[in-house]
Amino acid sequence: MKLLKMAAAGLVLLSLPLSAALNGHPVVLIHGFQPANLADQPTGAEVSSNGADYWAGFWLSRADERIDWPSQERITGKIATDYVWPQLQQLSRAGTCNNGCIFVSHSTGDLVTRYIIDNQALWLKNAGLQPLNIIASFDFAGAGGGVELADLAVNVAGGGSWTDAALRAALSLWLGQIPSPSNIGVLNDLRVNTARQLASFPTSRVPRLRFAGAGSDFLNATGPFLPGTDDGVVASHSTCGSSTVGSFDSCSANVAFDGKLASQSTGVKGFMPYHYPMLMGNSYSHSGLIEDSRDGEVTAANARATYLNAEALQFQTYQQSRGWWVFASNYLLVTGSDRQSMSSLVSQAAD
Amino acid sequence: MPKKVVFILLLVLMALAAFGFWPEAETAVVVQDTTAPQAATAPASTSAAQTTAPVQMDQYQQQELQQSFSLLSQAYAAELSYPSYSRPLTSADHQLLNPNHFDTVALPLEGGASASLVLPKYRFSYPEPLVFKLVMAGLSPQHVKAELREQRSGKVLAQADLTAGAEGTEWAHQFAASENWDGAMELVVLFEAEGKTQQLQTGLDYSYPVATITGIGSSSSRGADLVIPVDLEVKKAGMYRLRANLFTENKQPLAVLTAEEQLTEGSAKLELRAFKQVLQQQGGPYWLGTFVLELRSAMPGEPNRYGNSKEPGFVVDAINFGQLSDEPFEVSDEEKQRLQFLQQLAGGR
Numbered sequence: 001m002k003l004l005k006m007a008a009a010g011l012v013l014l015s016l017p018l019s020a021a022l023n024g025h026p027v028v029l030i031h032g033f034q035p036a037n038l039a040d041q042p043t044g045a046e047v048s049s050n051g052a053d054y055w056a057g058f059w060l061s062r063a064d065e066r067i068d069w070p071s072q073e074r075i076t077g078k079i080a081t082d083y084v085w086p087q088l089q090q091l092s093r094a095g096t097c098n099n100g101c102i103f104v105s106h107s108t109g110d111l112v113t114r115y116i117i118d119n120q121a122l123w124l125k126n127a128g129l130q131p132l133n134i135i136a137s138f139d140f141a142g143a144g145g146g147v148e149l150a151d152l153a154v155n156v157a158g159g160g161s162w163t164d165a166a167l168r169a170a171l172s173l174w175l176g177q178i179p180s181p182s183n184i185g186v187l188n189d190l191r192v193n194t195a196r197q198l199a200s201f202p203t204s205r206v207p208r209l210r211f212a213g214a215g216s217d218f219l220n221a222t223g224p225f226l227p228g229t230d231d232g233v234v235a236s237h238s239t240c241g242s243s244t245v246g247s248f249d250s251c252s253a254n255v256a257f258d259g260k261l262a263s264q265s266t267g268v269k270g271f272m273p274y275h276y277p278m279l280m281g282n283s284y285s286h287s288g289l290i291e292d293s294r295d296g297e298v299t300a301a302n303a304r305a306t307y308l309n310a311e312a313l314q315f316q317t318y319q320q321s322r323g324w325w326v327f328a329s330n331y332l333l334v335t336g337s338d339r340q341s342m343s344s345l346v347s348q349a350a351d
Numbered sequence: 352m353p354k355k356v357v358f359i360l361l362l363v364l365m366a367l368a369a370f371g372f373w374p375e376a377e378t379a380v381v382v383q384d385t386t387a388p389q390a391a392t393a394p395a396s397t398s399a400a401q402t403t404a405p406v407q408m409d410q411y412q413q414q415e416l417q418q419s420f421s422l423l424s425q426a427y428a429a430e431l432s433y434p435s436y437s438r439p440l441t442s443a444d445h446q447l448l449n450p451n452h453f454d455t456v457a458l459p460l461e462g463g464a465s466a467s468l469v470l471p472k473y474r475f476s477y478p479e480p481l482v483f484k485l486v487m488a489g490l491s492p493q494h495v496k497a498e499l500r501e502q503r504s505g506k507v508l509a510q511a512d513l514t515a516g517a518e519g520t521e522w523a524h525q526f527a528a529s530e531n532w533d534g535a536m537e538l539v540v541l542f543e544a545e546g547k548t549q550q551l552q553t554g555l556d557y558s559y560p561v562a563t564i565t566g567i568g569s570s571s572s573r574g575a576d577l578v579i580p581v582d583l584e585v586k587k588a589g590m591y592r593l594r595a596n597l598f599t600e601n602k603q604p605l606a607v608l609t610a611e612e613q614l615t616e617g618s619a620k621l622e623l624r625a626f627k628q629v630l631q632q633q634g635g636p637y638w639l640g641t642f643v644l645e646l647r648s649a650m651p652g653e654p655n656r657y658g659n660s661k662e663p664g665f666v667v668d669a670i671n672f673g674q675l676s677d678e679p680f681e682v683s684d685e686e687k688q689r690l691q692f693l694q695q696l697a698g699g700r
Binding site: 023025076077080081084085100119122123126127133135136146148151152154155158159160161162163164165166167188191192193194196197200201203204205206207209225243244245269270272273274276278279300302349350 | 450454550551609649652689693
């Protein structure tokens with residue numbers, strides 16, 4: 001079975017175009033947490049094969065390079081030394097990012113990307129290599145602000161007879177199992193406080209573009225354990241790039257996840273440095289954001305915003321009236337989002 | 352048609368409309384931004400909105416996303432109108448004002464009960480004690496004990512039996528520090544209630560300081576910058592990054608300042624600089640605080656280490672604001688390229 005998977009991944013790699021750059025800039029993929037790794041403990045070629053499978057839905061054929069890593073390890077430990085570092089050296093030696101490259105991340109890949117943005121220049125320079133010119137990152141369902149489910153999973157793994165049964169069921173749905181203390185791996189890093197303290201404010205001003213969903217792959221079973229609106233795994237405070245942890249129901253103060261134009265009292269108002277919410281999809285789940293399947297319409301998260309210099313900005317957009325009479329509301333929708341997946345929209349817009 | 356049927360039909364239609372099932376309107380309203388994208392280093396300006404005639408949807412498919420990128424490029428241009436070493440700071444910048452904040456995540460227990468570990472901050476520094484408390488809701492454990500473990504080795508560094516507070520809902524404790532504590536730690540609490548046990552844990556960082564801020568020197572003006580020399584006693588050489596927040600004398604936030612430099616062991620200086628535009632026409636005196644002093648990871652696998660400050664903050668001398676020049680700072684080539692990329696996405700290619 002493993003041989004078949006590796007062969008399939010090999011074929012996929014062979015079918016990759018020589019350059020799949022967006023707007024002339026090579027694309028580097030960094031995947032997210034893979035629950036099965038906690039039990040499987042993959043290494044070497046298996047990690048690479050899993051990485052190819054992870055992105056097969058849409059981005060694999062549109063990328064030039066990937067940084068693959070196993071989820072049973074820690075970010076500052078073996079993920080950095082054995083998986084990220086060899087790839088960073090290769091990218092530098094090959095000059096892949098000389099003209100600027102784009103990192104596309106999903107879920108925990110957001111946190112790994114932030115760690116890379118903060119450290120790569122110094123590490124490569126110390127090794128006598130040219131630092132990478134990372135021009136921007138596109139972060140889908142970003143978990144850089146931490147995942148409450150990871151906090152809860154680590155606690156449940158620690159053991160106890162008082163744990164809420166619904167929580168155990170939700171964690172089993174997400175992870176496929178309840179992990180043991182010896183194989184928590186990257187879940188340690190994903191805990192809200194640990195994640196938010198890891199490379200919290202890189203010096204390099206790389207714009208981080210955020211794409212967030214509010215659907216669920218788990219019939220909303222995980223929702224009760226996540227604050228505010230979530231995508232089934234990660235809460236909005238993290239996917240939107242909020243500077244604070246909280247119960248947020250939108251990445252915007254003016255637009256709801258479903259595109260309804262109305263003041264959002266529980267919308268994110270402050271963001272981590274250089275984090276910009278771009279698109280939101282009410283029906284896109286955590287995993288659905290990087291697939292090529294359309295999951296309902298998409299709205300622009302930054303139709304109006306107040307930025308660093310305290311000035312308000314507003315852009316041209318398409319509004320749609322829904323409902324009737326006094327029940328009518330205006331919706332801000334990205335035209336074409338009823339026909340294309342969010343990843344496809346982003347890829348086309350950026351190319 | 353009987354009036355009753357018409358009335359019921361009307362009610363159904365109203366219900367449909369209320370739940371958003373009413374067919375979508377055929378026309379669209381377009382809000383136009385009449386402002387052109389801003390120059391690379393100029394702050395973005397407010398846009399005027401106006402309504403035009405309805406248009407076909409497809410005409411705007413790509414344009415809408417481009418407009419979204421346009422807004423982003425303007426926001427990024429606004430960021431680049433300040434040097435990276437001196438970013439404006441407002442009271443809304445929670446993360447930058449509270450870089451050591453700890454968020455509590457409660458563990459749901461059977462019967463609607465919950466347990467939380469509450470810490471005053473994430474990162475502690477020797478010789479301060481590690482202060483924490485267990486907070487219970489809906490359950491009263493009989494026995495509670497706590498352990499501090501080193502994350503990497505799992506070695507137990509400290510342990511104690513905890514005593515309930517007067518209300519019986521909180522178990523507060525503090526572990527006296529040891530010089531040997533340094534790095535990522537795990538605080539583990541075990542409690543027993545009604546014959547059943549439960550474990551609760553959280554991560555934290557305890558640092559033996561690699562350098563200490565001992566004071567600041569006299570501030571001065573240099574070009575467009577207010578320069579604040581920071582004195583340090585360095586125990587471990589390496590690449591250091593110092594972040595500090597600059598406030599008005601009344602503690603109103605002005606800017607987050609960053610300095611990064613290779614330092615050797617012994618007495619050292621780092622220069623923090625505040626760009627004229629972040630000072631809001633104020634010549635001081637100012638207050639400098641919220642220090643985060645990092646010895647940066649020099650290679651993969653080597654963790655960041657942290658320093659501390661003898662004082663939580665220092666008064667920065669007033670300067671003659673008029674002496675600060677209006678000379679622009681140099682945006683790096685990489686930053687120009689990032690902005691150019693965003694502007695290209697916005698349709699300016």
